[in-house]
Every structure is written in structure tokens, then in C-alpha cells.
Amino acid sequence: MKFKQRYGSLRIAMELQKRGYKISQITVAKYMKKMGSRSRSSKKFRVTTDSRHNYLLIDNVLNWQFKQIEPSKVWVSGITYIAIKEGFLYLTTIMDLYDRKIMGWSLSTSMTIDDTTLLV
Incomplete structure (x- = not known):
């Protein structure tokens, strides 16, 4: 799919308006609700590594070899x-x-x- 099902009613309305359709965000939202369609939000990036620590650091003995x-x-x-x-x-x-x-x-x-x- 081109838009990965992430567009909400506002973005869909804006896209349709760019393509020449006269439609409001409220109307798009009503149609989406009626059709059971919802936007998908992508997960936010979460940092899982803390490089600021006092643990032992090992030398790079491989030297990228x-x-x-x-x-x-x-x-x-x-x-x-x-x-x-x-x-x-x-x-x-x-x-x-x-x-x-x-x-x-x-x-x-x-x-x-x-x-x-x-x-x-």
C-alpha cells in the first residue's frame, strides 16, 4: 500500500483536497468511522542503550580485523x-x-x- 494505512482523517482530507475534491476533515472522519477504518500510528523510537556508565570498557583488540x-x-x-x-x-x-x-x-x-x- 502506498500510505501504509497510517493516514488519519485530516491527512486524507488534505490529500483529497490536493487532488481537487471538496471534502472536509469531519466528513472524512465520518466516512472512516462508518467504514470501521482507523489510522495506524507508528511506534516511536525508544533508546535502549545507556553509553554513559562506569562499567569496565574492554580495548578493541581486533582493531576492526x-x-x-x-x-x-x-x-x-x-x-x-x-x-x-x-x-x-x-x-x-x-x-x-x-x-x-x-x-x-x-x-x-x-x-x-x-x-x-x-x-x-
Whole structure:
């Protein structure tokens, strides 16, 4: 769809007026209500990382050299935030940089250490 079903009655009325139709926002709103049509609002961007902390910072020992010539020499890890209705899920993965194989992963409802185990 061209407009991703996000237009409300005001934007639809303005678009129709630009195309030469004489229609008010109130009339468009009435038609939308009668048809059971509603605009969809997009979710606002939410910052999930706080870089201003006093935690230990590790030096960049790879120096941006991500291609490796030996398996199991360099493993890297990352966390992905997955938004769900109740908040977030946190997916942690461990990857071998040699062949980009996922060596293990864990899915949790918190970022702190709990009783979840790493799944391999």
C-alpha cells in the first residue's frame, strides 16, 4: 500500500483536497468511522542503550580485523533487543568469526544473569 494505512482523517482530507475534491476533515472522519477504518500510528523510537556508565570498557583488540584464518580463534558476542507487548526479550549470541557460525545463544526476559542456560 502506498500510505501504509497510517493516514488519519485530516491527512486524507488534505490529500483529497490536493487532488481537487471538496471534502472536509469531519466528513472524512465520518466516512472512516462508518467504514470501521482507523489510522495506524507508528511506534516511536525508544533508546535502549545507556553509553554513559562506569562499567569496565574492554580495548578493541581486533582493531576492526573481522576476517579470521583459523576456526575457534576469535569468538564475538552481541545482544539484540526484541520488542514484545510486555517489554523486551534479550537475545545473546556467540559467533565464531572464522566461519560466522553461531556457537551458542540465549534468550531471556532480563539482561542480568539468572538461571537461564546457554543453548548450543
